Amino acid sequence: MEAVLEATFQVLRKHGPGALTTTRVAEVAGVSVGSLYQYFPNKRSLVTALHLRYFERVTGRLLAAIQGAHGLPLADAIRRTIGELLSAKRDNRELALALKASMAEIGGPSSLREATKLVTGSLEALLRAADPALDRPAVAARVLASALEGVVATALEDDAAALFDPTFEDELVALALGYLAARPGTRRAGAT
Structure with missing residues (x-):
């Protein structure tokens, strides 16, 4: 197999x-x-199995990073999570690009939605633990996960070198922390 x-x-x-x-x-x-x-x-089952492999690889690493970030200050937790997201995307770049065109053929968006739900739920728990005063953490986790995934997906396709650039990672961390800091009820991003 x-x-x-x-x-x-x-x-x-x-x-x-x-x-x-x-x-x-x-x-x-x-x-x-x-x-x-x-x-x-059939060929659909081949592509589906390959999509599942990709999502397991990336999502598994991301979930482990989020779990490992519990107990850290929010800024450190976000940096660890984003660092692992970039690393997982770098390590699976060729597979992601090969699968991109086949997403529509096999109903890939539903697979992606399932992986996104897992990551978003885990990210929500991390945000709740890091900042109990955060208003509507489920919404914050959904917006944050979608924003980061969108920026990273664009880089994956258009500028893969960005995935290796520490400045790009810094910008993603700033994006995430800036968004969280601007939300009602949020403590300062570096607070424990």
Whole structure:
């Protein structure tokens, strides 16, 4: 199964979603089409499995970073979370780009929504713990997660070097902390 998923990635990366067929994937993986069909009945199931792998990799790392940031001052917690987000995106950049074009074909937005819900819930808990006075932390977590993901996704596509630039990370931290500091009931970002 690993070889089949790697072959799916290779076909998407080199040729795009229009060239993805079960026959081509089986060829690249070095397996028979019959063997491939035992695990993946169609190309949609191949792409879905690859999307799930991507979301598990990135979301798993992000959730672990958020959990590890509990108990830190808010500014440190945000920096740790953003640092791990950038690291996870850097490490999975090629996979993200290969999958981007296939998102619409397989209903990727629902997979993305599920991953976003997990991250947003965890981020909300972090914000509540770091600043109990924060007004409407669920809304703050949703806005913050969406804003960061949007900026990072744009960088991933248009300027991958930004993902390696410490100044870019600093700007994301400033964005997050500035947003949180401007919200009603928020203590100063560096307060414990």
